[in-house]
Amino acid sequence: MNLDDLRKSWLQKSSALDGWQPVDRAALRAALEQRAARELRRLGPLASFELWVWAPCVLFFGWFCWTEPLAHLRLAGLAPLLWCIAMPLWSMAQRRALRALPLSLPVVELQQRIEALALRRLHAFKWAFLVGQVVWWVPSMMLFFRIVFGVDVVARAPYTLTLLGYSVAFSLLAVPVLALLERFAPASWRARTPLRQLAWALAGRDIRAARAFLAELQALEREGGQPATRRNSA
Amino acid sequence: MAEADPHAGFTVVVDEHRKLIYKLAYAYCDRREDRHELVQEILIQLWRAWPTFEGRSRASTWIYRIGLNVAISHVRAETRRLRDGRDTLPLEDLGLDLARADASFDSDSDDWLSLRRLIDSLDEMNRAIILLYLEGHSAEESGAILGLTATNITTRLSRIRAELQSRAQGGAA
Numbered sequence: 001m002n003l004d005d006l007r008k009s010w011l012q013k014s015s016a017l018d019g020w021q022p023v024d025r026a027a028l029r030a031a032l033e034q035r036a037a038r039e040l041r042r043l044g045p046l047a048s049f050e051l052w053v054w055a056p057c058v059l060f061f062g063w064f065c066w067t068e069p070l071a072h073l074r075l076a077g078l079a080p081l082l083w084c085i086a087m088p089l090w091s092m093a094q095r096r097a098l099r100a101l102p103l104s105l106p107v108v109e110l111q112q113r114i115e116a117l118a119l120r121r122l123h124a125f126k127w128a129f130l131v132g133q134v135v136w137w138v139p140s141m142m143l144f145f146r147i148v149f150g151v152d153v154v155a156r157a158p159y160t161l162t163l164l165g166y167s168v169a170f171s172l173l174a175v176p177v178l179a180l181l182e183r184f185a186p187a188s189w190r191a192r193t194p195l196r197q198l199a200w201a202l203a204g205r206d207i208r209a210a211r212a213f214l215a216e217l218q219a220l221e222r223e224g225g226q227p228a229t230r231r232n233s234a
Numbered sequence: 235m236a237e238a239d240p241h242a243g244f245t246v247v248v249d250e251h252r253k254l255i256y257k258l259a260y261a262y263c264d265r266r267e268d269r270h271e272l273v274q275e276i277l278i279q280l281w282r283a284w285p286t287f288e289g290r291s292r293a294s295t296w297i298y299r300i301g302l303n304v305a306i307s308h309v310r311a312e313t314r315r316l317r318d319g320r321d322t323l324p325l326e327d328l329g330l331d332l333a334r335a336d337a338s339f340d341s342d343s344d345d346w347l348s349l350r351r352l353i354d355s356l357d358e359m360n361r362a363i364i365l366l367y368l369e370g371h372s373a374e375e376s377g378a379i380l381g382l383t384a385t386n387i388t389t390r391l392s393r394i395r396a397e398l399q400s401r402a403q404g405g406a407a
Contacts, residue, residue, distance in 0.1 A: 002395070002398065002399065002402075003367070003391070003394065003395050003398060005345065006345065006348065006349045006352065006368070006398075007367065007368050009343075009345045009346060009349060010349065010368040010369075011368075011370070013338055013341070014253060014257065014369075016338040017253045017256065017335055017338065018253075020252070020253070020330075020331055020334070020335075021331065022249060023245065023248065023249040023252060023328060023330060024328050025245035025246070025249060026245075027328050028245050028248065028328045029241065029244070029245050031323050031324065031328060032277065032278065032281040033241075035278060035323060036278070036281055036282060039278070102283070102286065103283050103299070103300045103303045103304065104283055104286070104287070104299045104300055105299065105303070105381070106299060106378070106379065106380055106381025106382075107299060107302045107303055107306065107359070107362060107379065107380045107381055108359070108380055108381040108382060109381045110299075110303045111303065111306055111307075111359075114307060213310070216357070216359070217359070220359055220382065220386070221381075221382065221386070
């Protein structure tokens with residue numbers, strides 16, 4: 001069995017499709033139009049999940065910053081407010097960049113661009129997690145005590161700032177520790193999906209996979225002589 | 235004055251190239267359900283991209299590029315978006331007789347199983363190269379679709395050929 005024989009089999013099978021009835025063009029067009037319109041409605045600049053989560057958060061933290069008289073508590077409300085504004089903006093930019101990619105580019109070029117975008121997204125997730133620890137943990141506690149009990153927890157418990165320090169240190173340590181765990185953990189531990197997913201995401205396993213695919217694409221271009229000529233999309 | 239229809243001619247081109255779309259999906263998806271989902275995804279992406287098609291390249295080149303890009307991204311995606319019933323295109327009703335195509339392509343003859351095994355053993359890019367070879371495209375044409383040189387394509391094909399041969403010898407031994 002060689003490649004030429006396989007090609008003959010392939011072409012024989014292809015000829016079996018010659019008996020297909022013509023496509024119902026009007027129905028196909030109507031179905032695609034309907035589908036595209038639905039997708040446009042569904043894929044706004046933000047996913048509905050994001051709108052439901054971020055909009056109330058922005059309103060809530062905005063209201064808190066506006067009404068809170070104490071400066072350090074306003075600052076504690078400002079951190080998650082900025083985070084809640086920055087994250088959906090970043091998400092929108094990512095989505096727009098992905099949608100702007102012309103699918104008719106030569107395959108290697110487009111796959112490289114998609115993978116580069118994926119790398120950026122994965123880095124963003126990692127940093128969002130790290131910054132999120134600092135932004136959410138202690139400020140949330142301060143805001144909770146202020147809103148529910150009317151208490152300034154920093155004035156009442158000065159060790160809050162120490163707690164903030166520990167929180168930052170924990171965030172910074174989390175990534176190397178998870179990277180080590182992910183690398184040296186026994187196979188049975190790795191098989192546990194939630195742990196593995198979190199460790200993979202934070203330790204950069206996904207990033208490594210994306211990098212490996214990029215490297216593979218670059219190697220593909222290098223092999224066999226001169227780099228391929230880029231052509232404009234059709 | 236009436237606006238020009240941005241999708242004029244689209245269904246004619248799809249009608250002419252629907253076999254190609256099915257075969258492309260077959261090369262990337264062994265399971266029928268995945269294959270049908272991929273055919274649907276390719277059709278939708280072609281529809282979206284059609285207004286930007288200026289006809290500078292052949293329609294088949296344009297379809298190959300979009301189809302392969304969608305297929306590779308589809309295969310690489312860790313989690314597939316599950317479509318609900320409302321979002322599924324009624325492909326059979328539209329004249330895309332996928333059940334018949336499946337019946338023809340999911341054969342269990344020795345030749346065909348060898349081909350399926352070969353395709354399954356290749357990575358995404360080599361799968362594209364072998365598909366274009368099976369479809370009878372020259373190394374230059376494949377290079378233009380993939381964005382690689384003809385030499386590169388020929389080198390890759392030789393490796394695939396050698397791999398197939400060593401497998402056949404291994405099987406015979």
